[in-house]
Amino acid sequence: GAGVSQSPRYKVTKRGQDVALRCDPISGHVSLYWYRQALGQGPEFLTYFNYEAQQDKSGLPNDRFSAERPEGSISTLTIQRTEQRDSAMYRCASSFLMNTEAFFGQGTRLTVV
Amino acid sequence: AQSVTQLDSHVSVSEGTPVLLRCNYSSSYSPSLFWYVQHPNKGLQLLLKYTSAATLVKGINGFEAEFKKSETSFHLTKPSAHMSDAAEYFCVVTYYGGATNKLIFGTGTLLAVQP
Numbered sequence: 153g154a155g156v157s158q159s160p161r162y163k164v165t166k167r168g169q170d171v172a173l174r175c176d177p178i179s180g181h182v183s184l185y186w187y188r189q190a191l192g193q194g195p196e197f198l199t200y201f202n203y204e205a206q207q208d209k210s211g212l213p214n215d216r217f218s219a220e221r222p223e224g225s226i227s228t229l230t231i232q233r234t235e236q237r238d239s240a241m242y243r244c245a246s247s248f249l250m251n252t253e254a255f256f257g258q259g260t261r262l263t264v265v
Numbered sequence: 266a267q268s269v270t271q272l273d274s275h276v277s278v279s280e281g282t283p284v285l286l287r288c289n290y291s292s293s294y295s296p297s298l299f300w301y302v303q304h305p306n307k308g309l310q311l312l313l314k315y316t317s318a319a320t321l322v323k324g325i326n327g328f329e330a331e332f333k334k335s336e337t338s339f340h341l342t343k344p345s346a347h348m349s350d351a352a353e354y355f356c357v358v359t360y361y362g363g364a365t366n367k368l369i370f371g372t373g374t375l376l377a378v379q380p
Contacts, residue, residue: 156308185367194355194370195309208367243309250366256301256309 154178156257158244164263165234173229173260177246184227185254186219189241201227202250234264267292269356271371279379284328284343286374288356291337298339299357299368300330309355315339326350351378 157176165171177184183202187195197211203224212218216234221227231238241261245254272287290296300312313324320332326349330341339356356371 183366187368187370192372194357194372195368196370197367200367211367245309245368253311253314254368255311258306258308 156244156246156255158242158257158260160260161258162261162263164265167234167236167264169234170230170232171234171262173231173242173262175227175229175244175246175257177225177227177244178248178255181246181248181255182224183247183250183252183254184221185245185247186227186229187243187245189243189259191240195241195243198229231262234262236264238262239264267294267296267358267360267369269298269358269369269371271354271356271374273374274372275375275377277377277379278346280348281345284341284346284350284376286341286354286356286376288339288341288371289337290339290356290358292358292360294360296358296360298330298332299359300324300328300339300341301355301357301370303353303355303373305352312341312354346376346378348378348380351376 159174185200186198189195199219200208201221216232219229241259243259245256247254268291270289298315301309313322315322315332328343353373353375357368359368
């Protein structure tokens, strides 16, 4: 596609529910990143894929968070048993190769009530 | 380890006056440095990047930044502010020799431009 697309743009969920956030990177981009941005903070790294391989998941805060990119294109970030502290903007970025410019999507605003 | 410190959380300037957004970095390796801008309800957009070539880097919309190794700084400047420059700006560091190239963001500087 023309840019990185994330869906949904906004998600309100009840505490304890699972949520799945989707990222559709720019066509042909090999690298895909997930970031989380709390209010008033800069984005923080969550995880990184090269093609379908999850190369780094050191930023995932706990085992309720997981991500996949099964065919090396679209990626899904899943949060199980959501908690209020998970409320944040979740941003996806893609780049053609690992050492090239990262393009960001508009993000998914997650609110856990 | 790498980190960036944005020295001002808010900066307010008048339209037509210079802009200075300050950033200091810490990196164990030769860093790559970026400035990203975030307008309301928009994604993050790359303004400019430094990757060990020229130390004075020109970006989009008239912005520049100078890499100063001795001061570990990468301040963002613009000679004359425009109303459309009002946004949040993030200084970012990474190391391209690493396994991930994850971007490390500062906490952001909110730029207000007064008419």
